[in-house]
Amino acid sequence: MRFYLQKVLFYVVALWFAVTLNFLIPRLMPGNPVDILISKMGAAGQPVTPATRRALEIQLGTGGKGNWFTQYGQYLNDLIHGQLGASLVNHPAPVTEVIGQALPWTIALIGLSTVIAFLLGVGLGVFAGWRRGSWLDNLVPATTMFQAVPYFWLALILVLFFTRWHQWFPYAGGYDVTTTGPSLSTQFIGSAIYYGFLPACTIVLSSIGGWMLGMRNMMVATLSEDYVLAAEAKGLRPRRVRLTYAARNAVLPSLSGFAISLGFIVAGSIVTEQVFSYPGVGQLLWTAVSNDDYALMQGIFLVISLSVLAANLIVDLLYGLIDPRTRARA
Amino acid sequence: MSLSNKRLLVRATALAAVAALALAGCSSKGSTGNNSSGGSTTITLFNGSVGNFTENFNPLLSTGAELQPSQGVIYETLYYYNMARAQKPVPVLATGYSWNSDGTQLTITTRQGAKWTDGQAFTAQDVAFTFTLFQNNEGLNTTGAKWTAKATDDHTVVLTFPSTSFTLEPQLLGNMAMVPEHIWSKISDPAKETNINPVGTGPYKLKSFSAQSYVLTRNTDYWGTGDQAPKIDNVRYISLANADAATSALESGQIDWMGSYLPTLKDIVKQHPTLSYVNTPDSLTSVFTCSNAAMGCKGPQTDPAVRQAILYAMDRAQLNTQAVAGFAGPGSMAMLVPSVNGENIVDQANASLPQSADVAKAKSLLEADGWTMGSGGYYTKGGQELDLTINVVTGWTDYDTDCTLLQGQLKAAGIKLSVNQVAQNAWSQAEVSGNFQLSLNSINPGASPSPYFIYNNYLSSTNTAKAGDNATTNVSRYSNAAVDAAIKDASATNDAAKQKADYGIIQAQIAKDMPYIPIYVNQALTQFNNSRATGWPTPDNLYAFPEPWKSWDNGIVLKAIRPAKS
DSSP states (O other): OOHHHHHHHHOOOOOOOHHHHHHHHHSSSOOHHHHHHHHHHTTOOOOHHHHHHHHHHHOOOOOOOOOOHHHHHHHHHHHTTTTTOSSTTTTTHHHHHHHHHHHHHHIIIHHHHHHHHHHHHHHHHHHHHHHHTTTHHHHHHHHHHHHSOHHHHHHHHIIIIIIISSSSSSOOOOOOOTTTTSSSSSHHHHHHHHHHHHHHHHHHHHOOOOOHHHHHHHHHHHHTTTHHHHHHHHHHOOOIIIIIIIIEEEEEEHHHHHHHHHHHTTOOOHHHHTTTTTTSSHHHHHHHHHHTOHHHOOOOHHHHHHHHHHHHHHHHHHHHOOGGGGGGGO | OOOOHHHHHHHHHHHHHHHHHHHHHHHHHTSSSSOOSTTTTEEEEEOOOOOOOOOOOOOOSSSSOOOOOGBTTTTTEEEEEOSSSSOEEEEEESEEEEEEEEESEEEEOOSSOOOOOTTOOOOOOHHHHHHHHHHTTTTOOOOOOOOEEEEETTTTTEOOSSOGGGGGHHHHHHOOOOHHHHHHHTOGGGGGGGOOOOOOEEEEEEEETTTTTTEEETTTSSSSOGEEEEEEEEEEEOOOSSHHHHHHHHHOOOOSSSSSOOHHHHHHHHHOHHHHEOOOOOEEEEEEOOGGGGTTOSGEEEEESHHHHHHHOOOOOHHHHHHOOOOOOOOTTSSHHHHHHHOOSSSSSGGGOOOSHHHHHHHHHHHTTTTTEOOSSEEEEETTEEEEEEEEEETTTHHHHHHHHHHHHHHTTTTTEEEEEEOHHHHHHHHHHTOOOOEEEEOOOOSSSHHHHHHHHHOGGGGOOOOOOOOOTTTTOOOOOOOOOHHHHHHHHHHHHHHHHHHHHHHHHHHHHEEEEEEEOOOOOOEETTEEEEOOOOTTTTTSOOOOOOOHHHHHHHHOOOOOOO
């Protein structure tokens, strides 16, 4: 019990820290949204007069009143009530609504492909470690090469090949907007899978190598342990030795790595979403930062910090179950 | 998770991947064209939107949160001002207007026979109501001016101003969307309204909306007939994240109208005969200088001779070819776009810019001002090297290229230039607060093509502030009593000849002082696909500013185009 209490207490402190940083960082950035808006209006050929600045300040509100302390108090209070304020880019739409629109896309695309990459990588790693020197083991350098290539480069090559030279996949978007719309119909889901396939492939391709290499090496190390030898000596079937004896122990480090990457799913992948014009959180964050939309940035950072913490908490607790040693106190 | 379950999962994901591939095979056949069935025409438009759309059709806003077709396509103004060529305002929801002699009263005749899309008639009361709405909501009134509006009968509105207000004309007539009184009188805070069921008078109305795309459909009760009536059935708006995706969309024929800078555009158009483009340079790319030492600017650029030397040291032909693939138009010393405002440039000496570098002249200007060539190859004065820093936004590739080239060009004339690449936020803040030496930016036109707006915004000392305080629009801190007087004089009349004389005074002063050093008129490329619709603006017939992101002009183009014969 004490183990779990300690964990929860630790996460409460971490949460407070994350929330406070979230308050500070946007306030330390230079510039203000009205200036950016005015330079954009000018570039879009809209008349800008001195009165325009004043009107925009009134429309958007002049930001928090009082010093940082009162603003901080106000911020915490709003947070407890689930209010993240209004987005400036989409004024007066609430931040929660704007994030809510983008979040499902990111979770579906990045989430699924992260899970697929992890399962495939760990699975292949188990066999590569079991049969050292086999053809599967020789695959490891090939997959790590994909990871070593800068991600945006890999993505651009795939875009060039699969959407420009051969028009097998769409070049942009979350689904085919001309024939279907968001619903639970098979047509929409099919279209969404079709549109998400190529971006998902790039994520899987670029991250599978790490999982595979890590798992393979842990397998090799675990297989030389005495208990594996004992299990083999007992005459257990190779499958049982491989999975329940070797793999269960070897997967532990990968699992904590997986927890961290699960947390970052929500942050989306800014690069993936930029390259494929995918309507997720990564692209939203990009828009928010380039427009000085503090409220939206804070909202997105908050969702990211919360999900990283939550994923870690869950895995921490699970870890205690899988590996009883972590519960014991030194 | 037990390991046997995990094995199952691996199998399940493999199955899902196979299913996805199978689906991919099916749907790739069905998703080619944009033409929907039933013989109706749908065109697809990309206006630069990125990411998800947030539903907002409030045409009174100016924050950019309003979806762009709210202004000009769904809602209309009284008049249309064409920024692409010299042209009189085109009547839209008004059929006539007149000023009294001292510019304090504007009488507008409103259109008869126009209807809101909910069936109610458009009247002068709606116009008076809209003007009053702007007046009562300080946040919506981007002019900052005061007026009272009154409908004197069903098709006449009289606006009364406390002082001479000729210069407000394009903003009032050409930049304010008219909204129906019977709907907006019930809205308590129009600045926070998202207006998801827009009722306007425009040629198109909202058909369907989703966060990834929305569709407008033809307003069959539109007031215009013949050439003035919309002829395309549906217009779809989409968002894309980058220029590569836009190029793909254009080449594969999935987009009918977009405006992106594509360096290889000429080749693309050559390869795809259904595509065409038009280039309408409209904003003057210039080196903005913090020019006025008396207002707190610091650095060698506060010396007019240095600014003059930079003007002559530039090789504009090289900048144009290398930064914007030769798509830029020639600028002028008068800070105006010659193709639109040529007749307002008084002295022909100011109507153009040197296209190649004149290093000898640049050097002689510096030497006459007391600069001497130092040992490092750069001029010095009073022990100080002629060393300048220019701010430019990282990632604005044409500007970044310009700065790199300028570094070499100015070096040849003995001027040292350091390039400071910064994020847009920091760049704009440096300009506004006057904490910069040079900054690469562009001079944008105002509410109408009239030079008054450019001169008033960028040169008037009422629109500037000391360095350290925020300047509204005149970031160079330029302050010249003769220019101020001429700007004031031009605003007090609507006699074009009198105004032109004032512009002449201003042009003579800035040719000498050069607070903004012009480079070229930056490209504005618009691409069209002619296979579904024709009648787009052409270089010979710029009936509207063709860029799809331009409010108001959008509606004019959508009315003019017609289905291509197939």
